[in-house]
Amino acid sequence: MPKERKRDGYSKAMQPFKAQHLIHALPFMAIAAMIGLIVYQQWQQTLQARPDYDSTDAAPPRYPAKITANRNPSLPQSENWKVQQVLTGESMIVTAGWKKEKLRLCGIDVPDSLAVESRNYLKGLVEQAEGAVIVIPTGRDHSNRMIGEVFVSANASNPDEEKFLNEEMVMAGLAYHYSPYSSGCLNRAGIIQAEEIARSEHRGIWLQSKDVLHK
Numbered sequence: 001m002p003k004e005r006k007r008d009g010y011s012k013a014m015q016p017f018k019a020q021h022l023i024h025a026l027p028f029m030a031i032a033a034m035i036g037l038i039v040y041q042q043w044q045q046t047l048q049a050r051p052d053y054d055s056t057d058a059a060p061p062r063y064p065a066k067i068t069a070n071r072n073p074s075l076p077q078s079e080n081w082k083v084q085q086v087l088t089g090e091s092m093i094v095t096a097g098w099k100k101e102k103l104r105l106c107g108i109d110v111p112d113s114l115a116v117e118s119r120n121y122l123k124g125l126v127e128q129a130e131g132a133v134i135v136i137p138t139g140r141d142h143s144n145r146m147i148g149e150v151f152v153s154a155n156a157s158n159p160d161e162e163k164f165l166n167e168e169m170v171m172a173g174l175a176y177h178y179s180p181y182s183s184g185c186l187n188r189a190g191i192i193q194a195e196e197i198a199r200s201e202h203r204g205i206w207l208q209s210k211d212v213l214h215k
Contacts, residue, residue, distance in 0.1 A: 080132070089118025092126070114205060
């Protein structure tokens with residue numbers, strides 16, 4: 001019994017000490033909470049600044065004059081990736097060593113009505129290159145997907161001959177030029193020109209004259 005009284009006395013003596021420490025810790029806890037709130041707000045601002053490729057509120061595209069543009073193979077931002085899976089006619093999963101990314105093709109948008117055809121076409125282009133792609137990253141979107149221009153070798157005997165997949169999808173009439181979010185594409189002009197050709201030759205989505213606006 002005496003031992004129990006000692007423990008009770010010790011606990012009572014420690015209560016003011018614990019309370020004092022808690023009071024001293026409150027300012028640090030408040031500062032930590034404020035820092036967390038600031039970091040969260042900055043992250044939200046970063047997300048809002050990124051293009052939202054899944055938005056249905058984007059304005060219809062405009063059609064500037066034709067300009068020819070080609071990829072410079074020596075650009076330092078070019079990256080070699082391997083396609084693990086083609087998800088849609090505008091997106092895929094790519095890997096490079098231990099890295100794995102969801103990749104969204106810059107500056108194009110596939111209509112729901114051609115979802116299957118566009119995916120199969122893109123898959124065929126990738127398979128011709130045995131899954132090896134060259135990517136020029138241009139940023140990230142709201143879903144944190146990597147946005148980029150994608151190239152594949154067009155000729156095994158001539159590695160310098162390439163196909164620009166973003167342009168190929170639009171040229172085939174299986175995707176639109178997505179003008180609200182194409183300003184970051186280095187070869188935006190090539191995509192614009194591809195759409196003009198597809199429209200003039202009534203390919204894919206341009207088969208019917210009523211298809212004159214972004215869907």
